[in-house]
Amino acid sequence: MTSAVSFQKASRHFGSVRAVDAVDLDIAPGEFFAMLGPSGSGKTTCLRLIAGFEQPTSGSISIFGERAEGVPPYRRNVNTVFQDYALFPHLSVLDNVAYGLMVKGIGKAERHKAAKEALSLVRLPGYGARRPGQLSGGQRQRVALARALVNQPKVLLLDEPLGALDLKLRENMQEELKSLQKALGITFVFVTHDQGEALSMADRVAVFNDGKIMQIGTPEDIYQRPKTRFVADFVGSSNVLPPDFVQRYSGQHRWGSLRPESIRVGRTASGEGVSARLVSTNYLGATTKLALDADGLKLHAIVPAGTALPVEGETVMLTFNREYLHLMDEPV
Amino acid sequence: MRSDGSQSAPLGLKVAAACGLLFLHLPILLIFVYAFTTEEKSFVWPPPGLTTQWFAVTWNRPDVWQALSLSVRVAAISTAIALILGTLCSAAVSRTKFFGRETISLLVILPIALPGIITGIALRSAFSLADIPFSFWTIVLGHATFCVVVVYNNAVARFRRTSGSMIEASMDLGADGFQTFRHVVLPNIATALLAGGMLAFALSFDEVIVTTFTAGQQQTLPIWMLEELIRPRQRPVTNVVAMVVVLVTLLPILAAYYLTRDGDQIAGSGK
Numbered sequence: 101m102t103s104a105v106s107f108q109k110a111s112r113h114f115g116s117v118r119a120v121d122a123v124d125l126d127i128a129p130g131e132f133f134a135m136l137g138p139s140g141s142g143k144t145t146c147l148r149l150i151a152g153f154e155q156p157t158s159g160s161i162s163i164f165g166e167r168a169e170g171v172p173p174y175r176r177n178v179n180t181v182f183q184d185y186a187l188f189p190h191l192s193v194l195d196n197v198a199y200g201l202m203v204k205g206i207g208k209a210e211r212h213k214a215a216k217e218a219l220s221l222v223r224l225p226g227y228g229a230r231r232p233g234q235l236s237g238g239q240r241q242r243v244a245l246a247r248a249l250v251n252q253p254k255v256l257l258l259d260e261p262l263g264a265l266d267l268k269l270r271e272n273m274q275e276e277l278k279s280l281q282k283a284l285g286i287t288f289v290f291v292t293h294d295q296g297e298a299l300s301m302a303d304r305v306a307v308f309n310d311g312k313i314m315q316i317g318t319p320e321d322i323y324q325r326p327k328t329r330f331v332a333d334f335v336g337s338s339n340v341l342p343p344d345f346v347q348r349y350s351g352q353h354r355w356g357s358l359r360p361e362s363i364r365v366g367r368t369a370s371g372e373g374v375s376a377r378l379v380s381t382n383y384l385g386a387t388t389k390l391a392l393d394a395d396g397l398k399l400h401a402i403v404p405a406g407t408a409l410p411v412e413g414e415t416v417m418l419t420f421n422r423e424y425l426h427l428m429d430e431p432v
Numbered sequence: 433m434r435s436d437g438s439q440s441a442p443l444g445l446k447v448a449a450a451c452g453l454l455f456l457h458l459p460i461l462l463i464f465v466y467a468f469t470t471e472e473k474s475f476v477w478p479p480p481g482l483t484t485q486w487f488a489v490t491w492n493r494p495d496v497w498q499a500l501s502l503s504v505r506v507a508a509i510s511t512a513i514a515l516i517l518g519t520l521c522s523a524a525v526s527r528t529k530f531f532g533r534e535t536i537s538l539l540v541i542l543p544i545a546l547p548g549i550i551t552g553i554a555l556r557s558a559f560s561l562a563d564i565p566f567s568f569w570t571i572v573l574g575h576a577t578f579c580v581v582v583v584y585n586n587a588v589a590r591f592r593r594t595s596g597s598m599i600e601a602s603m604d605l606g607a608d609g610f611q612t613f614r615h616v617v618l619p620n621i622a623t624a625l626l627a628g629g630m631l632a633f634a635l636s637f638d639e640v641i642v643t644t645f646t647a648g649q650q651q652t653l654p655i656w657m658l659e660e661l662i663r664p665r666q667r668p669v670t671n672v673v674a675m676v677v678v679l680v681t682l683l684p685i686l687a688a689y690y691l692t693r694d695g696d697q698i699a700g701s702g703k
Contacts, residue, residue, distance in 0.1 A: 153600055173603040186601035190619040200605035203615065251605065 102165040104129045104255055104287040105150055110159035111311075112145050119145040121311035122159065127255075127289060127304075129164075132281050134290045134298035137308030138334065143291045146308070147257050150289060151180050164254055174203075179248035180257040184264075185240045187232035193219070193243050194228030200251040218246035221280070238269045245280075255287045262297065274301055295335045299323060307331050324359075328430040332357035339363070339399050343432045346425065355428045362424035363401035365390060366417040367410050373419040378410050394418065460678065467671035475667070486668040496673060499656035506568070506652060507636035510575035511583075514632045515625060517576075518583025523617070526591035527599070537588075544581040551577055552645030559646070566648030574646035575639060579632035586628030590621045627691045630684035637681055653677060 107125035111118065120142045127133045135143035148154040149161055152173035161168045163178060179200070187196050194215050195202070201211035212228075219225055222242035232240055241261060248256055258277075262270045278301050281288045292298050298305045299319040306316045307330075315327045326332035329340045339358045346356035366373065376394035384402075388409065392399040401418065403409070410416050441449075467486060469479035490496055524530075525537050543551055555574050564570060598620070602612040640654045651659065653673065660670045 151600075151604060153603075172608070173600070174606045174608050178604075180601070180604045182597045182601055184595060184597055186595060186597035188598060188601075188616055199602070199607075199615070203602075203605065203607040203611045247601075247605065 101128070103127060103162070104131065104164060105289065106162045107146075107149075108160045108162075110149060110156045110161050112142075112149060112154050113157045118311045120149065120156075123311075123313055125306065125313065125316070127287060129287055130285050132278065132288045132290065132301060132303045134292060134302035134305045135308060136292055136295060136298040136305050136335070138293060141308040142311035143293075143306075143308045144259060145311075147180075147259055147289065147291050150255065151178055151257055152176050177251075177253055178255045178257060179251050179253040180259065181241075181244045181248050181261045183259045183261070185232075185244040187240055187243055187247070189232055191232075192228060193224075193230050193232065193235070196232065196243060197228075197247045197250050199247060214250055215246070218250040219243075221249065222246045223276075237264055238273070241265065241273065245277075249284070249286075253286065255289060258288060258290045260291055260293070262292075262294075270297075277301065299335070307335060309334070325426055326357050327428055329355055329357075329428065332426075332428065337400065341425070342397070345397065346427065349422060349425055350427060352427055353432060355430050355432065357426045357428055358399075358420060358424060360389070360400040360402040361387075362420050363399065364419045365392075365401050365403055365407075365410070366419060367408075367414075373417040375415055376418050378412050378414050378416055380412055381409060392416070392418065463671055463674050463678075467668055467675055469668055469671075472665075472667055486666070486672050489666060490669045490672040493669060495651075495656065496669070499651045499653045500673075500676075502568070502650055503637055503653040506571050506575055507633045509572050510579045510636045511629050511632045513572070513576045514579035514583045515629050518580045518628065519587050519621070519625060521580070522584050522587035522591055526588055527596075540584050541581055543577040548578075548639070548641035549645075552642045555642070556645040566646060568650065570646045570648070571643055571650065571652065574642040575636040578639075578642070579636055582632045582635060583625065583628035586624040586631070587621055590624035594620050623691045627688035630688040630691075634681040634684050638677060 103126040105125070105127040107123045109122045109124060110120060111122050112120040123142075123146065125146075135146055137143045145154060149156055150163065150168070152168065152171060152175075155169060163176065168176065188199065191199070194212060197215035197218050198211040201214060206214075216225070216228060219228060222245050224239060224242050224246065227235070227239065227243075232243065235243065241264075244261070261277075262273050265273060274297060277288070290298070290302065299322070302319060304316060305319055305322050307314045307322060309330050315322060315331045317325075322331065322335050326335060326338065332338040332340050336359065339360060341356035341358055343353045343355055347353045350356070374394045376392040376399060379391040379393050382389040382391070386405055387402045388405060388407070390401045390403065390409075392401060399418070465479065466475050468482045468484065469475070470481035470483050471479065521536070521540055525533055525540075552574070555570070555577070559566065559570055598616055599612055602616045603609075607615060638654050639652075640658065643652050643655055647655065654677075657670055657673060657677075660667075
């Protein structure tokens, strides 16, 4: 099967900066694919390579089997939802949405009909006559989405589309985007620095760091079985355990990852386990996050709300189920 | 007239401000009054009598019409050149990064910072060096040097306030470079260009120094007025023309002022 988007050793260097460095990537048609990473990790440059705003320095990129190098953005069947939405302030919402059809030379009646349908799709019917300046952030985001979708792209690129929205709106939009993607069957490529967003929405996630992909996999893969210390730490702030520590529990001299929620905190300083000093507690609502110090090794544990908590400074006993200790591939 | 929260200025300051404004504008009013005087050889205050005959006299003087027509044509063509070059240059400077960008920006602005007499002398010696006879086109070229700056400054300021991703969004939606310019860039910089163009027109219309150095036998309106002041014949005709010049230049400048002021909303990005 042809990939929707395929990178073969694609690089984009800006002078000595390797924004994207020999990336191999295959995104399946109809997939909801997330590119996750800290800022400056190359995920947005990857998106711009797909959109055509950047050209690879070396390597190649193909979109549905067609080589994309040298093809300008306006000849690619790919549309983008920009981080700042980039709506045209001088046009009405309806004309914004109809813009792509207008430049293709489609008649006014037809393109306005299609634009109205797209606005209904994003649940903004009747907003066509307004100006972008009169809309709220969430509404602008929907207009940007409708403006891209009206062109029926084969791949929809979303650059941190929820970054500017408040928490409640962001959660609503996450669900909406997900169901929209299911209903339309279009390949979505989504850039975010928010690991929760990537894990909850995507079919597969690529974790970026320093212009390279550290790991590609399903959200569960990435979360449960991180391959490197970076992935373990960046996705879900896992406890990264040094090889000497891991050897005591698994017999293997390798880096380990232990999820904070897998650690049980006991008050009795006896029995089998790791004794640690409680440094601080951090109330998070449904859970409480504990910062612990086990003989110089900094650990985090997350316990459900309502658990009887030790006092700060007290020594506690940490236990965990051996099967939750994940051994990583990263060489020691 | 006291608005909430702000204190009224002391009387002394008000008087000083009024005096300053009077000093600036009374002489202009005097020019207007002398356009109606009955004394034709010299300006006497108060005017011995009032008449409107000079308007008819001015209307029937072919030299006035020639000078006016030349000034309008020069201003129109210099402005047109400035609009094209100024827009292209500002787009290049604000949309792309290239080696020497800051230098180019400075070099474009330089003609308006330099005294006109230097621009004038420089152009004159360059024209004679290249054996270009002085003509209508040499005046146009001279004026275009400073008209470009006005358009450039206006357009650059507007480009700075428009969101850069808008152009990418247009390309992304299938518009090529020309369509993007026509449907996205131009509507967003139109008022800035109009304002810049009007200022450029007004600047060109009353320019004396550069014109003196780049004109051959032709007389633009300001040059014609200078000549008239030396010859004391039908003096109030000059005043009538002066009134027209004030109106012709003031109106576009006022319009430009209002256009750029309202432009703040137009150029707001999609954020």
